[in-house]
Amino acid sequence: MQLRSYQQEAHDSIFEEWNKGVQKTLLVLPTGCGKTIVFAEVAKDCVKIGDRVLIMAHRGELLEQASDKIAKSTGLKCAMEKAKETCIGSWFRIVVGSVQTLQRTKRLEQFPKDYFDTIIIDEAHHCLSDGYQRVLEYFDSAKVLGVTATPDRGDMRNLGSFFESLAYQYTLPKAIKEGYLTPIKALTLPLKMDLSGVGVQSGDFKVSDIGTALDPYLEQIAKEMKKYCKDRKTVVFLPLVKTSQKFRDILNSNGFKATEVNGDSKDRAEILKDFENDKYNVLCNSMLLTEGWDCPSVDCIIVxxxxxxxxxxxxxxxxxxxxCEGKDHLLLLDFLWHTERHELCHPANLICENDEVAKQMTKNLEDKASASLPEDVLEAIDIEDAEKEAQSDVIAQREESLAKQLAEMRKRKRKLVDPLQFEMSIMDQDLQSYTPSFGWEMAPASEKQIKALEKYGIYPDSVDNAGKATLLLDRLHKRQEEGLATPKQIRLLENKGFKQVGTWSFESARKLINRIAASGWRVPNGIDPATYKEGD
Structure with missing residues (x-):
């Protein structure tokens, strides 16, 4: 099978990490970008060098999907380690194994500790659980690859406590831009649902409480759906089976062709097939379809x-x-959830790497919904366009805040440049949106880093961690090599009203500063800082 360019890059990056001595590395690909294909190729190449490979997952559907994909894409057959099936004695070098089975002490101890040379974990955001850790600790000499679709920095930070590196990450916006996933349009509906009484369990909302809180709104939600989903193929995720079944009945009474599927549905395969074949246009489920099921023609999601x-x-x-042919975008419906204590996930969280931008994008979408009348039909907004608008708003707010900070800095006559001012001046998005993921990044900046930042003219007390200090020093070093303006030059000239000084050369900035100094630290006659271009 010919891998896509990003899949080949991911494959090569994984082996690069292993070859340089990193034992446990991570691959992040969005849902729909072929993570199974990538790890199938990785498994094949591990077998070529004589490795025995274990592919581990927490659900039977994922194991069967992996086995089937490996057979189709590489021609290699897999042994199964699940319930009564065992790989012991098999000729096959690839094993797909259930973590529920493998974690049992009696099952584990049937294997030598060096039995597997490589372990691949599908849906790796689950791997910090006790069951996975028991298996990984037993086969502690194996190379490990974790594969996940999660974009969550919280998850990444937690995974960073186990994995030593991120081999490769392909983002949702990039996948959409390069034509591998469908564009997403988000629409926040003006239906205010109160979650303030919902409790929290294991870090998320209690599903039983959500079901109770959601119940009074189901009729209104169905009426809103009639405006936007009548001609769409829609999947609705609900908290409880009884809520899912009740909503199915409400939808059918409102003219939809709705069905429902749950873990106890005996005819589950038939229901899913009928939905795929358009017998139904809405599929309700209580969190059953989050993993291991694909229907490309779905063009509306309601959470x-x-x-x-x-x-x-x-x-x-x-x-x-x-x-899918004939599908030009996915419609994602969101609501005005009211919760006093907790941050909810919204469409912004799919695309925004910066929390500040995500909050602003969510606010913008909610403001538009709140300003609408009940009879209005709202227009869905492409999430990339919504993010750009939010970024502009955040930059404007930052500039206002920065102006206040600079006024205070002038009063204190600080000699060093605030890193935030420097980031804004050189317009570096990576610096502005940086969030640490791995343990070493979260540690405080070292003495050596602090001294180096001061030498470059940066005020180090505002640099929160070692990861940010590393990135900042890297930028400063590259700017020095490229002969670009220093932080102090940028600050001085910006304070005089000159624009985009962050892009100027060191020499251009030096010459202009010398002219200003010769004029008694006033801008020379004939120079307008607002329109001045480098080298004028």
Missing amino acids: LRPTKVRSLYSQMVGRGTRL
Whole structure:
């Protein structure tokens, strides 16, 4: 099978990490971008060098999907380690194994500790649980690859406590831009649902409480759906089976062709097939379809199971991001959830790497919904356009805040340049949106880093961690090599009203500063800082 360019890059990056001595590395690909294909190729190449490979997952559907994909894409057969099936004595070098089975002490101890050379973990955001850790600690000499679709920095930070590196990450916006996933349009509906009485359990909302809180709104939600989903193929995620079944009945009474599926549905395969074949146009489920099920023709997702967990949210939305003939975008419906204590996941969390931009994008969408009348039909907004608008708003707010900070800095006559001012001046998005993921990044900046920052003219007390200090020093070093203006030059000239000084050369900035100094530190006659271009 010919890998896509990003899949080949991911494959090569994984082996680069292993070859340089990193034992446990991570791959992040959005839902629908072929993570199974990538790890199938990785498994094949591990077998070529004589490795025995274990592919581990927590659900039977994922194991069967992996085995089937490996057979189709590489021609290699897999042994199964699940319930009564065992790989012991098998000729096959690839094993797909259930973590529920493998974690049992008696089962584990049937294997030598060096039995597997490579372990691949599907849906790796689950791997910090006790069961996975028991298996990984037993086969502690194996190389490990974790594969996940989660974009959640919280998950990444936690995974960073186990994995030593991020081998490769392909983002949702890039996948959409390069044509591998469908564009997403978000619409926040003006239906205010109160979650203030919902409790929290294991870091997320209690599903039983959500079901109770959601119940009074189901009729109104169905009426809103009539405006936007009548001609769409829609999947609705709900908190409880009884809520899901009740909503199915409400939808059918409102003219939809709705069905419902849950873990106890005996005819589950038939229901899913009928939905795929358009016998139904709405499929309700109580969190059954978050993993291991694909229907590319789904073009509307409604999340009525509010969550704080971005990995879960992205999995739900991911059921509709695959490409399909005749489908030009995915419609993602959101609501005005009211909660006093907790941050909810919204469409912004799928695309925004910066929390500040995500909050602004959510606010913008909610403001538009709140300003509408009940009879209005609102227009869905492409999430990339919504993010750009939010970024502009955040930059404007930052500039206002920065102006106040600079006024205070002038009063204190600080000799060093604030790193935030420097980031804004050189317009570096990576610096502005940086969030640490791994343990070393979260540590305080070292003495050596602090001294180096001061030498470059940066005020180090505002640099929160070692990761940010590393990135900042890297930028400063590259700017020095490229002969660009220093932080102090940028600050001085910006304070005089000159624009875009962050892009100037060191020499251009030096010459202009010398002219200003010769004029008694006033801008020379004939120079307008607002229109002045480098080298004028």
